[in-house]
Amino acid sequence: MADESKDADLLGRMPELKDSEFREISALVHDKFGIKLPDQKKILVQGRLQGFLKKNSIKTFSEYIRKVRADKTDHELVELVNRITTNHTYFFRESDHFGFFSKTVLPEITDRQASRGVRDIRVWCAGCSSGEEPYALVMLMMEALGSGYAGWNAGVLATDISAKVLAMAKRGVYERDQVDKVPPPIRAKYFKPSGDGGCEVCPTVKKEVTFRSLNLMNAVFPFKKPFQVIFCRNVMIYFDSPTKLALVRRYAKHLEPGGYLFIGHSESLLHEATEFEYVCPAVYRKKA
Ligand SMILES: C[S@@+](CC[C@H](N)C(=O)[O-])C[C@H]1O[C@@H](n2cnc3c(N)ncnc32)[C@H](O)[C@@H]1O
Structure with missing residues (x-):
């Protein structure tokens, strides 16, 4: 032969x-x-x-x-x-989500937590790629809470399977054109020039994101406390329906009642995902 x-x-x-x-x-x-x-x-x-x-x-x-x-x-x-697969992402991608997070989700969480006498904001960014999405969420939380931010136990858990993108995310250095979509006041406040002509996320923001390697296919996630918000955008596009449904059910387990799930605008939740109700495009809420 x-x-x-x-x-x-x-x-x-x-x-x-x-x-x-x-x-x-x-x-x-x-x-x-x-x-x-x-x-x-x-x-x-x-x-x-x-x-x-x-x-x-x-x-x-x-x-x-x-x-x-x-x-x-x-x-x-x-x-x-x-x-x-693709790790494609950019700062403030699908920007209406970030507006909704700042104007609706955050005030709701802070009001609810204040009435309970707790100061915890738990956000998980699943499939975070090179870090643009979780860093933007921290910047918005800092903007919303201002000098009060330090008094909150806030921050973002950001996970991905790719060691390569996680290393880029932790470094937090981006080319100038990659930060073009960042609103100028936020860019001025939360980035500094990096030695090589790029832009680096400020250390105050970096330390608020915990990057971890995690395969979303794991049957069990190692989180003790429920999240109030999960971002899983443009990740489930690769998954078949049973895989997606099982993952969405695991997300429901790890969300507080009334907690938000953000998915990509080109995605939709399956009808079988009855734990959730539709809020606005690509935003769902765990039923209370
Ligand atoms: C297209 S990026 C989306 C980045 C960001 N969420 C966004 O919307 O811009 C998809 C990311 O999901 C990650 N991913 C794909 N399958 C995964 C899995 N089974 N577990 C964890 N991450 C996964 C990829 O490594 C990639 O970084």
Whole structure:
């Protein structure tokens, strides 16, 4: 039998993804991350991985799959997922959510907490990518609470599966054009120039975000107290319906009654997610 990988290599061709290999990759990412890869995604998956295989002298996709399976730490699998999904995000993306958070959600939380005699604001940003979303939420909380912020136990828990984006998020340094969408007064107050011509999030804001690695497919989340707000925007687009429903149910468990769930504007909650009621586009509330 002809050695196809040798032929491809001699001709300098990129390895081709066979249907059976695509199905194996689909099963791997679905089992571990709930991500669905319909058949139409085969060309995209091939295109996103070919360069990596070539650069690392991996001659066939089967060889690559063996390497991914052999890594018991799951690092290779997470890297695979990172190559085929997008971490695209930017400051104040889908900006009406941030207006709603400041003008409606925050005053509601602070009033309710004041009447209970507590000063806790617990926000979780799930699928935070490189940090723009959680940092913006902290900046808005600081704006809303002003000098009183220090008297609150506030802050944001920000989680993602990708070690690469989490490292970028923790660093908190962005190119100038990445902060273009930040309202100028906020930009002036909460960023400082970084040594390399970019903009760095101020330390006062950075220390209010806790970045952690977390796979949203985990059956149990390690949180003791419920959140008042969960942002999970543009993450569930990759998940199939059963995976999405199970995740939304876990979110309901980790939200206070009346707590808010923000999802991406191109997403919607399944009808079966009866724990929630619709509030406004891409914003839902856990029924009290
Ligand atoms: C497109 S970004 C969205 C970033 C931000 N929430 C926004 O709306 O701009 C999607 C993020 O979800 C993360 N992600 C995808 N599947 C995940 C999973 N199973 N567990 C945790 N994070 C996941 C990806 O690594 C990526 O950073």
